[in-house]
Amino acid sequence: MIYNLPFIAAGLIIIIGIVMMVTKKNLIRIVMGLALVEAGVNLFLVATGYIENGIAPIFTNSPGGEMVFPTVQAMTLTNIVIGIATTALLLSFVMIIYKKYGTVDVDKTGRLKG
Amino acid sequence: MKSKEILTAIIIAVLAASLLLPSALMVFGSPQNDGMDSYMIDNGQDIAAVNNIVTGVVFDFRGFDTLGEALVLFTAVLGVTLMFRRMKEDEEYEYE
Amino acid sequence: MITGWIMENLPALLLAVPMLGAILTPLVGKVSEKGRNAWVLLVSLAALCVAALLTNEVLSSGTVIYTFGAGTPASAIPADSGGLPFRIIFTVDAMSVFMAISASIVGFAVTLFSIAGDSKMSGKDSFYALLLLMQVGILGMVCTGDMFNFFVFLEINSLAGAALVASRVDKGYAVEAGLKYAVLSTLGGLLVLFAVGLFYGQYDALNMAVIADSMQFGVLDKIALVLLLVALAMKSGAVPMHFWTPDAYSMAPSSVTAFLVVASQASLYGVFRVVFTLYNVTLDYATIGWIIIILGVLSMFIGVTMAIPQKDVKRLMAYHAVSQTGYMLLGVGVGLAVLGNAAMMDAFGMTAMEGGLFHIINHAMYKGLLFLTAGAIFYQAGTRNLNKLGGLGHEMKWTMVFFIIGALAIAGIPPFNGFASKLMIYESVFMFSPILSIIAMVVSILTLASFVKVFHSMFMGPKLPEYEGVREVPRYMLAGMGILALLVILFGVFPQQVVDFLITPAATALVDQGSYIAAVLGGGA
Amino acid sequence: MAVIETLNTGFGSWNPLIWLAAFIIAIILAWFIWLRGESDYRKGTEQTKPFISGNAEPEKGEVHVRGGNMYWGFTNALEDYYERLVPLHSGILTDYILWFLGVMAIVMILVLGGGLI
Numbered sequence: 001m002i003y004n005l006p007f008i009a010a011g012l013i014i015i016i017g018i019v020m021m022v023t024k025k026n027l028i029r030i031v032m033g034l035a036l037v038e039a040g041v042n043l044f045l046v047a048t049g050y051i052e053n054g055i056a057p058i059f060t061n062s063p064g065g066e067m068v069f070p071t072v073q074a075m076t077l078t079n080i081v082i083g084i085a086t087t088a089l090l091l092s093f094v095m096i097i098y099k100k101y102g103t104v105d106v107d108k109t110g111r112l113k114g
Numbered sequence: 115m116k117s118k119e120i121l122t123a124i125i126i127a128v129l130a131a132s133l134l135l136p137s138a139l140m141v142f143g144s145p146q147n148d149g150m151d152s153y154m155i156d157n158g159q160d161i162a163a164v165n166n167i168v169t170g171v172v173f174d175f176r177g178f179d180t181l182g183e184a185l186v187l188f189t190a191v192l193g194v195t196l197m198f199r200r201m202k203e204d205e206e207y208e209y210e
Numbered sequence: 211m212i213t214g215w216i217m218e219n220l221p222a223l224l225l226a227v228p229m230l231g232a233i234l235t236p237l238v239g240k241v242s243e244k245g246r247n248a249w250v251l252l253v254s255l256a257a258l259c260v261a262a263l264l265t266n267e268v269l270s271s272g273t274v275i276y277t278f279g280a281g282t283p284a285s286a287i288p289a290d291s292g293g294l295p296f297r298i299i300f301t302v303d304a305m306s307v308f309m310a311i312s313a314s315i316v317g318f319a320v321t322l323f324s325i326a327g328d329s330k331m332s333g334k335d336s337f338y339a340l341l342l343l344m345q346v347g348i349l350g351m352v353c354t355g356d357m358f359n360f361f362v363f364l365e366i367n368s369l370a371g372a373a374l375v376a377s378r379v380d381k382g383y384a385v386e387a388g389l390k391y392a393v394l395s396t397l398g399g400l401l402v403l404f405a406v407g408l409f410y411g412q413y414d415a416l417n418m419a420v421i422a423d424s425m426q427f428g429v430l431d432k433i434a435l436v437l438l439l440v441a442l443a444m445k446s447g448a449v450p451m452h453f454w455t456p457d458a459y460s461m462a463p464s465s466v467t468a469f470l471v472v473a474s475q476a477s478l479y480g481v482f483r484v485v486f487t488l489y490n491v492t493l494d495y496a497t498i499g500w501i502i503i504i505l506g507v508l509s510m511f512i513g514v515t516m517a518i519p520q521k522d523v524k525r526l527m528a529y530h531a532v533s534q535t536g537y538m539l540l541g542v543g544v545g546l547a548v549l550g551n552a553a554m555m556d557a558f559g560m561t562a563m564e565g566g567l568f569h570i571i572n573h574a575m576y577k578g579l580l581f582l583t584a585g586a587i588f589y590q591a592g593t594r595n596l597n598k599l600g601g602l603g604h605e606m607k608w609t610m611v612f613f614i615i616g617a618l619a620i621a622g623i624p625p626f627n628g629f630a631s632k633l634m635i636y637e638s639v640f641m642f643s644p645i646l647s648i649i650a651m652v653v654s655i656l657t658l659a660s661f662v663k664v665f666h667s668m669f670m671g672p673k674l675p676e677y678e679g680v681r682e683v684p685r686y687m688l689a690g691m692g693i694l695a696l697l698v699i700l701f702g703v704f705p706q707q708v709v710d711f712l713i714t715p716a717a718t719a720l721v722d723q724g725s726y727i728a729a730v731l732g733g734g735a
Numbered sequence: 736m737a738v739i740e741t742l743n744t745g746f747g748s749w750n751p752l753i754w755l756a757a758f759i760i761a762i763i764l765a766w767f768i769w770l771r772g773e774s775d776y777r778k779g780t781e782q783t784k785p786f787i788s789g790n791a792e793p794e795k796g797e798v799h800v801r802g803g804n805m806y807w808g809f810t811n812a813l814e815d816y817y818e819r820l821v822p823l824h825s826g827i828l829t830d831y832i833l834w835f836l837g838v839m840a841i842v843m844i845l846v847l848g849g850g851l852i
Contacts, residue, residue, distance in 0.1 A: 007137030014404070015130045021397070022122060022833050027389070030828065034396055041400050041407065044136075048411035049151070052143035057155055057167035067167070069151040070158075071296075072410060074171035075358055078183045079403060082365050085190035086396050089369060092194045093376060093389040100382025109386055110826030112209075112457045114520075122833060128840035132433050132847065133404070139430055140411050148414040148424070153292045161290050178278040178298045182350070182362035185229065189343050189366055192236075192336040193373030199333035201379065207592075209383045209461075390828050394835060401839075432846050440839040451838055453824060453831040497849050501842055516820065519810045521803055558746075596802025601795070625754040630742055637746045659806070667802030672795045703751050705742040 006047035013040030027097065027104040031090045038083040045072045045079070219283065220264045221276035221300040224310065224349055227257045232342035239335035247325045250338045254314075254321040257345065261314035265307040269715055273729040275355075276300040286730050295417045301355030301730055304715035305567075309352035309479050311712075312571040313472045315697065316578045317345045323582050323690030324465035326683070327589055331463070337377055344370040344469060348476045355730065357406045357416045360480070361399060368395035368445070371473050375462040387461035390454045398441035405434035405441075418487060419730035422723055427492040435493060438484045439501075445477035448539060449509040452532045456516075459528030460594075464585020465690075467524065468578035471531055475570055478535065482542055482720060490723040491550050499547025506539030507646060510653045518660045521596045524584050526664060527577070530620060533653060534573045540650065541566020541635045544642045549721070558638040563717045564709060565634030571712070572627040572701060576619035579694040583613040586683045586691070587668060596667045598676075603669030605680050610669045612691045617665060619698050621658035627698050630705035 017036030024030055049069030057067040098104050101111075154175065155167055162170035172180055216223065231253030239246040268274050278298045280288030287295055302310075321341065328334065347367030354360050369392070376388025410416060412431070413424050425431065444451035455474075459467045485498060513533030520526035545563030548554040586609045588594050591602060603610045619626035622633075632654060640647035682688070701708050719726070741748040776782060785792055810817055823830075 004137045004140070004142045006142055007140060008134060011130070011134040011137055014133055015126065018129065018836065019126055021393075022126070022829055022836070025829075027828075030393065034393060034400075037397065037400050041403050044404060045407045045410075047142060048140070048145055048407055050143055051145065057158075059159060059165040059167075067155050069145060069414075070154055070167040070171045071151055071176070071416070072407070073168045074176055075179070075410075077168070077172055078176075078179050078358075078362065081183045082186045082362070085187045086365070086369060086392070089190045089193045089373060090389065090392055090396070092197045093372075093385050093392065096197050096376075096379060096385045097382055097389065100379070100385070106828050109389075110828065112383060112387055112461065113824050113826030114821055121837070125833065125837045125840045128843060129836060132436070132840075132843045135433060136408060136411070136430055139428075146412055146414045148294075148420075149292070150294050150296045150414050153294060154296060157290070157292065174279060175297050176358070179359055179362050182359065182366060185232075185343060185346065186362070186365050186369060188233070189340065189369045189373065192340050192343075193369065193376075196333050196336040196340070196373055196377050197379070197385070199336075202330075202332045205330065205332060205378070207378065207380050209380055390831060393828060394831060397832065397835070429847065433843070436839065436843045436846050440835070440842050444835050444838075450823075451831075451835045453834060456824070457826075494846070494849050497845060501845065512820065515813070515816070516824070518806055519817065519821075561746075598801075600799040600801065624749075625751040625758060630749075630751070633742070633749055641746070659809075663802060663805040666800070666805065671799035674795050674799065676796075703755055705751060709742065 006043065006050070010040045010044035010047060013037075013043060016040075025106050027094045027106055027109065028091070030106065031087060031094060034090070035083065035087050038079070038086075042076050042079055042083075045076050048072055217263070217267065219276075220260060220267060221274060221302050221353055222278070222283070224257070224260050224264055224353065225346055227260055228253060228342045228345045228349070231257075232339045232346065235339040235342065236335045239338075243334075246335065246338065250321055250342065251325065253342060254318045254345070257349075258314040258318045261307070261310045261349075264302065265311045265712075268302055268304060268307045269711065273301060273303040273719075273726070275729060276302070286732055295420065295730060298359050299355045299417055299730060300353050301419065301726065302353050303726060303729070304712075304719040305479070305483070306352045308567070308571065308712050308716040309476065310349055312574045313345065313348045313352070313476070315693070316468060316472050316574050319578065319582070319690045319693045320465045320469045321690075322693070323468075323585065323687050324463070326686040327465055327582075327585050327690075328463050330589075331378060333377070337374070340370045340374050340377075341466070341469065344374065344473060347371075348473055351476045352479050355418050357409060357418060357421065361403050361406055364399050364402065364445075364477075364480070365396075367473055367476060368392065368399060371395070371458075371470055374466040375458045375470070377466070378461075378463055380461060384461040387454075387457040391458040394454050395445055398444050401437045401441045405437040408434040417730065418483075419727045422488050422490070423727050423731060425489060425492050427489065431489075435484070435489060435498070439481060439498070442477045442480040442484065443505060446474045446481065447509075447532050447535055448505040449512045449532060449536070452509065452513070455532050456525045456528040459531060459581075460522055460525040464524070464581050464588060467528075467585075468581040471577050471581070472574050474531070474535070475574060478538060478570065485546060486720045487723055487726050495546055495549040499543050499545075499549070502539050502543030502546060503646065506536040506543050507649055509533060509536030509539060510650060511536075514653045514656045514660070518656065518663075523587070523594045523596055523599070523664060523668065524581065526596075526660065527580055527584060530657060530660070531573075531577055533657065534569070534577065534620065536653070537632065537635055537650065538566045538569050538573070540639060540646065541569060544639050544646075545717075545721075548642070555721075558641040560717060560721075561634055562638035562642065563720070564713045565631050565638060567716050567720075568631040568634060568705075568709060568713045571708075572619070572631050572698075575694050575697045575701065576616045576626070576628060579612060579691055579698060580616040580620065582687070582691045582694065583609050583616060586687055589683055589687070590680045591677055596664065599668045600671040600677075601669075601673045602677060602680060604673050606669075606682050608682060608688050609691070612695045613665065613669070615695045615698055617661040619702065621661055622654045623658070625699075625702045627701035627705070630702060
């Protein structure tokens with residue numbers, strides 16, 4: 001039906017995120033790339049537990065039939081919160097860097113070297 | 115800088131291939147079932163007393179992960195407050 | 211009764227103590243500053259006690275299993291699980307307690323040092339809470355037997371670490387270092403999670419023992435192996451992925467840097483755990499072993515040569531930390547490369563692994579000590595620049611003695627602990643490949659050379675007028691350094707006892723995949 | 736006694752206590768020699784001033800050999816090596832990410848291609 005499309009989409013989102021992280025010059029975009037990688041990993045996790053024509057694993061008013069796997073959904077929920085926390089901390093770092101250095105260009109913020 | 119771009123492209127290509135390889139090898143819609151998840155679905159109502167199995171997994175079976183998740187959130191909050199604190203006069207070190 | 215309860219719940223207490231301590235620290239800090247210092251000290255001492263009890267328990271009566279949320283925590287497969295461990299299980303074996311005890315000792319010494327050493331800093335409530343959270347992350351990583359749980363603690367570890375690195379803003383430099391650390395370790399963590407997803411998709415399991423039991427080493431497992439191996443090796447600071455290490459180590463407060471060494475070693479533990487427990491002989495051990503050896507040799511050599519021209523003392527020590535990580539990778543890599551060959555394993559493989567593991571705890575002690583002395587110098591002199599420092603030995607005699615102990619230990623001079631583990635690595639690696647052993651010795655000599663430079667430019671020379679007011683550091687800082695210095699000497703004078711008591715069980719636990727699986731799943735695996 | 740403290744490396748052994756004893760004896764010897772030194776040495780007099788053939792003593796800061804001056808010869812001899820190595824530590828986050836991903840790509844090729852070779 002939709003043969004393996006979610007896996008391909010997850011892989012593509014991760015790759016887009018990685019490309020963004022290594023080609024963009026703006027620190028905020030790098031953090032956004034990281035958020036994209038995270039979204040891709042989340043999609044991959046959820047997709048591993050799907051059963052064809054499955055229903056959500058909720059018994060209340062359940063129409064009956066096979067249920068999709070609950071563990072990966074729980075893991076994804078956990079990872080979403082972790083991702084939000086990480087992104088918030090990273091963006092606050094970028095804000096301080098902008099305040100102190102006056103730039104968010106990745107080439108100009110590399111002052112620790114050698 | 116030309117060679118660096120080519121190198122970047124090669125790295126991205128290899129990684130893309132290896133991250134897309136699972137999509138060719140795994141079958142979407144019929145996951146491997148060694149009993150863990152079906153057991154949770156079958157017995158989750160008895161063990162954890164929930165109708166929503168995902169809730170049962172998040173707060174009971176894998177509740178310790180949820181505690182860890184709350185700690186990550188706590189860590190990030192502490193980190194952000196540490197970043198935006200009011201600093202003392204001569205606290206910062208002039209790095210050279 | 212209470213002792214029985216404590217003994218039963220040791221693995222949970224190991225995490226619960228610093229966790230609760232971290233959550234209450236900002237509250238206690240609101241009441242009084244002195245009270246908060248005492249509280250943090252108390253919590254980290256309690257964590258050390260729990261770790262010691264757990265070490266004793268595991269080494270005397272075998273692997274401890276702790277299941278969260280089951281009827282009886284000690285049951286490997288809980289009664290309600292239908293024969294499968296679907297709850298989160300802590301599998302604490304000899305290797306785990308080995309890492310946990312070394313992390314707790316360094317954690318206590320660091321806290322003691324930091325009470326006085328970071329007194330000039332603002333925002334210390336959050337600082338101490340983050341320090342304890344980082345300890346939670348490290349201890350969780352080394353004790354857990356669940357892949358996703360490992361990822362969660364990895365994230366706690368790296369986020370707390372990044373926030374602590376950035377904590378002294380230092381006109382933006384520290385924040386830059388923290389950003390680099392956070393971005394790289396988050397990317398690594400996400401790739402680890404992808405690998406966890408691959409395991410789940412194949413085996414419908416998250417428990418390490420279950421995954422290890424059904425490991426096929428197909429293409430997907432190979433991808434997962436590479437993701438885990440490289441991401442965790444990056445977090446442990448192996449060349450050529452070490453670039454964040456000098457930045458983060460040099461810009462963090464010194465007490466944090468000493469603890470970051472342990473955090474990196476927790477990732478190193480992750481590499482070893484994945485390679486030995488999850489895959490063991492199913493993987494192409496010669497290839498992976500050689501990859502780890504090459505990473506180790508590169509780390510040793512590039513780390514030490516980059517250290518020699520540095521002028522910031524903590525940056526120099528950070529490059530040495532990279533270099534010493536190479537020894538651990540080399541020792542364990544040699545052990546891995548001959549894993550399937552029982553004769554070679556008996557001849558030198560086990561000794562190489564024991565040397566590599568012994569080096570982990572030795573490195574945590576002496577490198578922690580060195581970073582703390584650098585912090586003491588920075589506390590008094592106000593600079594870390596070797597071109598500006600000089601003549602401090604006249605006043606800071608104890609700091610100088612501690613520095614000498616640490617420097618001789620890292621250079622592998624007997625009778626300090628660095629020599630014992632390096633000797634084991636040299637001799638066993640020589641049997642495997644003489645050239646690697648010679649490189650390791652050359653690196654050791656270069657290490658000594660660069661520490662002679664540091665010693666001379668910090669402590670020797672005439673009293674300089676700009677450091678007229680420099681005095682010995684406060685007692686708390688000396689006590690923190692003293693604990694580590696004492697351990698450096700003790701481990702150096704009684705190496706065989708330490709090896710017998712801690713290291714050999716750890717190496718055996720690492721290699722013996724079958725007993726790990728049997729401890730969780732029961733019966734013969 | 737000797738057996739307990741000896742570290743077995745699998746090929747030989749090493750006894751740290753003998754080393755320690757030698758260490759302590761050396762320190763005692765040094766202390767003994769130090770004790771036999773000049774007895775008319777007085778602190779705070781002109782004896783403690785450095786003697787530079789009657790010339791005025793230079794500033795303290797100029798006498799001290801700074802850290803940056805040490806191993807100049809070493810780094811200069813290995814200039815080619817350092818000229819290649821140091822620029823790699825460029826301080827730019829993007830480069831660091833690329834190194835990480837690059838190593839991952841190489842190891843991926845080695846491990847996945849291992850079956851083909």
